[in-house]
Amino acid sequence: MKDPISKELIFNYFSGNATALEKDLIDRWTTDSQAREQLFIWLVEWENQNIQYNANVDLAINRHFTRMDEQPAKTWDEPAAAQPMRRLHVQGKSWLIAAAVTLLVLAGGWLTRDHLRYEIYTTGFGQIERLTLPDGSKVVLNANSTLRVPRFGFGKTTRDVYMTGEADFAITHTANHQKFIVHTEKNFEVEVLGTEFNVYARPRRSRVVLNKGKVKLHYLKGSESDQIVMRPGDLVTFDAPGHASVRKTTNPANYSAWKAHRFVFENESLREICDLFEDNFGLKIQIPDSTLAAQTVSGSFTALNAEELFEILADDSGLSYSRSEDGKVITLDY
Known part of the structure; x- marks a missing residue:
C-alpha cells in the first residue's frame, strides 16, 4: 500500500x-x-x-532612469515667453512652516540614502531568510537580524557587508583573493577569503564560530585595535566590556543548527535561554528565582516556533509557568 x-x-x-x-x-x-x-x-x-519575496529596488531604480532617458529633451533654441514675476509675501510664522517642510525633505533624503546605497535584508521575530549574494556567497539570516549589502561595486571593488543580530555565512573564494569583511555594531569585524562561519552580535553578548577555513577577527581591546586568527572549531566570545576569549568547540555546526529549526544547548543557563526567546522571538520570559535562572540545560530540540520550543523545554524540565494578561510575558517557576 x-x-x-x-x-x-x-x-x-x-x-x-x-x-x-x-x-x-x-x-x-x-x-x-x-x-x-x-x-x-x-x-x-x-x-x-520558496524564498520570501523582497522588493526589487534595483529594478525600480533602473526603471526610473529608463523613463528619464525616454523623455524628450528640452530645446533651448527659443526662449520661453517671459512670465510675470510673482512676489511671495511671508508673514507671521509662515517661514517656520517652510523651514519645517525643508527639514522634513532633507531628513527623508537622509533616511532613504541607506536604501539607495545598500540592499537591506531584515527578518522579523521567528523568521529565517536564505540569501545568495552577487559574488555567490550564501548567507542565512536568523530572526530579528539585518544585513546590508552595497548595491554598487560589491564583488568588484568591495566585499564588505554590515550586520546586526545573527547570520551564518558560506563565503565564495574569488580568483583575485578578494577579502570578505563582515562589520558589526559590537566593535569587531570578521575578515575572510573563503570559509564557513557564524556571527552572533546581539546586545547582551557576541560570538564568532568558525566551521571551515580561516578568518581574521579584528576587534577593539580597550582603546586599541587587536586581532585573532581563528582556526576551524574556534569559538570567540565577547563579554559586555568587549574582552575576547577563545576556546575550542567540538561541534561548531551546533551553533548554526537554527537554520534547520533545531536548537542545541550545551550547559546553557535558563537565563541565557530566556534571552534567546527574547532576541529571536520577541517573547519575554521572567525568572524571579535567581537559583532557578542559573540552572543549566543540555540537549537538542527541534521546533518551528517559540510556543513549541517553550512547551518542549517546560515539559522536559518539569517547570511551571504563568502568562500575563496580554500573553507577552511568561513567568517561570518551580
Whole structure:
C-alpha cells in the first residue's frame, strides 16, 4: 500500500493548500519522532525553494532612469515667453512652516540614502531568510537580524557587508583573493577569503564560530585595535566590556543548527535561554528565582516556533509557568 504521506502532500501543506482531512492525517503522522525529523528535512527543502519575496529596488531604480532617458529633451533654441514675476509675501510664522517642510525633505533624503546605497535584508521575530549574494556567497539570516549589502561595486571593488543580530555565512573564494569583511555594531569585524562561519552580535553578548577555513577577527581591546586568527572549531566570545576569549568547540555546526529549526544547548543557563526567546522571538520570559535562572540545560530540540520550543523545554524540565494578561510575558517557576 502506498504511504499516504508524501513530499508532495507535505509541500502542499506548507503552502497552505492542504485540506482539513490531510491536515488531520499529517497531525497523526507527526506524533512519531522519525516522522517529525522527516517533516523538518522537507521544511528546509521547501523553504529553499520558496524564498520570501523582497522588493526589487534595483529594478525600480533602473526603471526610473529608463523613463528619464525616454523623455524628450528640452530645446533651448527659443526662449520661453517671459512670465510675470510673482512676489511671495511671508508673514507671521509662515517661514517656520517652510523651514519645517525643508527639514522634513532633507531628513527623508537622509533616511532613504541607506536604501539607495545598500540592499537591506531584515527578518522579523521567528523568521529565517536564505540569501545568495552577487559574488555567490550564501548567507542565512536568523530572526530579528539585518544585513546590508552595497548595491554598487560589491564583488568588484568591495566585499564588505554590515550586520546586526545573527547570520551564518558560506563565503565564495574569488580568483583575485578578494577579502570578505563582515562589520558589526559590537566593535569587531570578521575578515575572510573563503570559509564557513557564524556571527552572533546581539546586545547582551557576541560570538564568532568558525566551521571551515580561516578568518581574521579584528576587534577593539580597550582603546586599541587587536586581532585573532581563528582556526576551524574556534569559538570567540565577547563579554559586555568587549574582552575576547577563545576556546575550542567540538561541534561548531551546533551553533548554526537554527537554520534547520533545531536548537542545541550545551550547559546553557535558563537565563541565557530566556534571552534567546527574547532576541529571536520577541517573547519575554521572567525568572524571579535567581537559583532557578542559573540552572543549566543540555540537549537538542527541534521546533518551528517559540510556543513549541517553550512547551518542549517546560515539559522536559518539569517547570511551571504563568502568562500575563496580554500573553507577552511568561513567568517561570518551580
